Structures are given as structure tokens and as C-alpha cells.
Amino acid sequence: MEFVSRSEEQTAVLAAGIAKLLKPGDVIFLAGQLGTGKTCFIRYASVSLGVREPVTSPSFTMAQTYSGKITVHHLDLYRLSDFTAEDAIDFEPYFEAETITFVEWPEQAEPFIQRPAMVIKMEHVDINSRRISIVSERDDLRQKLERLFASAGH
């Protein structure tokens, strides 16, 4: 599924819609270059999940936890090089059955961490527009995503 968002507001609507499809224990990967709006997407999804404090970039701290209607973990593996199985131990506390976990820059950690419910890829188009593509291996989620995209005219 693919959608070109023409503004931050459109991205916000999509992020809120996707957040409503998530269940406790779900992990969401966000891939894309610097400045494509990964943290921005997670911020709007988190607001929809009841988080009220500012959702900021965890590039330096690598992990942040927010409490909303559900606990939201926000990981960012940007600074890590040569991610190993041992590094994964440090992130284990952030994958829980009753929480939702967003992971930015997941590529090199992928073999070592929990499989994602969906992978969201963000790409630059122009200064206001981003191409957002979503892939899910889970049939139930794929159907819900298709309905969301159809109803929103994405």
C-alpha cells in the first residue's frame, strides 16, 4: 500500500488511523532517510494512543518510553553500527506483550529483534510531500490497512 502525503496534516491523519489498528505487543518498523518524517509519524500515532508529552527524537538516547492509554516504546537505532545479538539484549525490555513499540532505523537489527506487525517506509518527494508505503505480513492487518486506505481515499 502506498500513499503520497502532501502535508504534515495528511501524515497525521494516516498515523492516527494506523495507530487505531494496533494491538498490545505490536512492533512497527519505520524506515527512511533523515528528514522524511519518521519521528513525526510516530508522534501522531502516539497522540492517537493517548500520549500527551512531546514525542521527541530518541536518536541519541536510543529509547524513550511514553505512557498513554497504552505504554509506547520508541526506539531509534540510528547511532548503532554493527548491531549484534548482544546489542539486542539491551532492547529486550522494550518489547513487551502489553506495549506498542516503534523502531526507527530497524534495518541492521532486524535479524535479532521481534518481527514487526508492519513496516512503514517513508521517502522524500518534495519539501512538503512524502511517499509512505506500508507492508504487513499479517493477513488481518493487511485487510484492515486496505480498508483504511480505501475509506480515507489514500
Next chain:
Amino acid sequence: MILGIETSCDDTCAAVLHGNEILSSVISSQTEFHALYGGVVPEIASRHHLELVNAVIAQAIAKAGVELNSITRIAVTTRPGLIGALLVGVATAKSIAYGLGVELVGVNHMEGHVAANYLPPEPVEPPFVCLIASGGHTSVVFVPQRGEHKLLGQTLDDAAGEALDKGARLLGLGYPGGAELDTLAADGAPGYVTFPVGLDKPGRLDFSFSGVKTALYYYLRDLDPKIFNEHRADIAASYQSAVITALVKKTLAAAASTRCDQICIGGGVSANTELRRLLATECERQGMRLHIPPPTLCTDNAAMIASAARYLPAKPLPDYLSLGATASGGFAA
């Protein structure tokens, strides 16, 4: 005598404080520690803290020229940070406190950055407004008295240090390249490109740095490579100026809003040349006193954690056994 331990981010740190005197402050990335330990570059994961923590503490005690049993209080960072990394420090601190039969103080890392200003060589006292700007945090707080912090503004997206590091990467300087950006910008004209200053509205004390980062990306994407090569220093200076201007303007506005005439800073970005220059100029112009601790006290260290523990309530045994680490936690508004 206080032993401070800090393991919330990349560096493993320990320090000994006697009264307000820093007897030692060891940081694992310091070359002198590397030489002693064998040159292992510590990485992010908690196992690196685990490997280094005992050696760093042993060196802090040795450099202080004291015996471990002359320590009367242990201070340790409990938040915010990576849980595993924090727990290495907390577990170590509990063990030493238990072994020595002394009390323990859990310290918020952000409060530690404020408390660095209470240390020599030029200790200051509240009231003051403190800007904390690093790779992971950007906040401006009002400190009416020791231990009391009122959050006036914070970043809503990227931290200032992160904006500088990521800008450096977009300019091809590697990562983290904040220091290289600073050097390159020194030869550039800050007015060459106008980059947006985040949330640049009167009375708005929060920060936003993701817009300027994205603006740099699109500016560079559409730029003639020849112009890029000729004007790289000018672009670096213009970009850095947008980030630093936001920090300085909002810090001074925060001070004005609290009728406070003293400004302190903390965090790694305080090493930035342009921040120091602009802040000094503006403080002088507006009749504010500016206090910048030495670089080793601005970046992560354990002396600042011990400094905060001088005025914070301590937990005796067995109360501290239940002390845990918390991933989140900055200042409250």
C-alpha cells in the same frame, strides 16, 4: 565524601567529591583512562558499562587519593536513559552502599547537568535560568533554588546536538560531526542561506529543530555541486547559526520571563564556539551574567551527579534496595 556514578548513556563515569571539591572525575572515553584500561572504545550497550564500571570506580577512588571506606554517601543516575545501561550503575551503587553501610541518592541526569554549575572552579548559586543542550536533550529551566526546577521550554522533536550532528552528516562531515561542523562554520558567512529558526515566535520557549534539518536536506538536494564545494563553509555557518540562534533567543527570553539575570548552561553543545560567542554577546548586551562550566563538567560526568546528591535527600538501608531505573523523566513544568 560522595562517590558519584553515571552510566545513563555512552560514557561510564565515576567521581569523588569532598565537600564541594572534586577529588577525581573519571570518564571512560578520556584518553588517560583508555591508556590504562587497554584502549577499548566503549560502545552504547550496557555490557560495555558492565565491563568498565568497576575499573572506572577504582580509578576514581585511586585518583582521589582516598580509601573506599572513607566514602559516606553514594550518588547514582537513575533516569532518564537506556534501562539496561542505567541498571548497571544502579546495581553497582547499591552493592557498594550495602558493602560500606552508607546511604544512597538516586539522581535525575538532567538535574545533574544543572548541578554541574554548583561545582568549582566558579561555583554559582540560584536563582538562574539553565539551558541544557546535548545530543539527547534540549531544555531550558528556571532554578529558583537548589533542587527546584521549573521547565520553561523543551524541544518538541530533535535535540540541538542531534540537529548539529545530523546537519554535519548531510554536509558530508560524518557522524557525529557537530564539532567538525563548528570548525567548518568558523570560516563561513552565517548569512549566506536563511534557514528557518524553529518556533521563532515571541513568548514561545519550546524548541524545534527537525524543520531546519529538513530544510538543509532539500537545500542540498537541489544545489549545484560546484556551489556546494565553493560554499560549504557558508552553508555550514548558516545552518549552525539557525540552530544556535534558537537556543540563545529562547534562553534569554526565558530569563526575561522569570526576571532572572543569571544564565547557566550544561550539556555537550555548550562546547560550540558560536553558542558561547552569541550567548556571551547577548548576555552582555542585556546585562545578564553568564556562567559556563568547564567542558569536562558540561558533557556527561559523575561529578555533577555527586554535586546534586549534596542537597538531595538520601535513602538509608534498606529503603534504597528498591531503587530502580526509569527510562523517561526530565523536568516538570
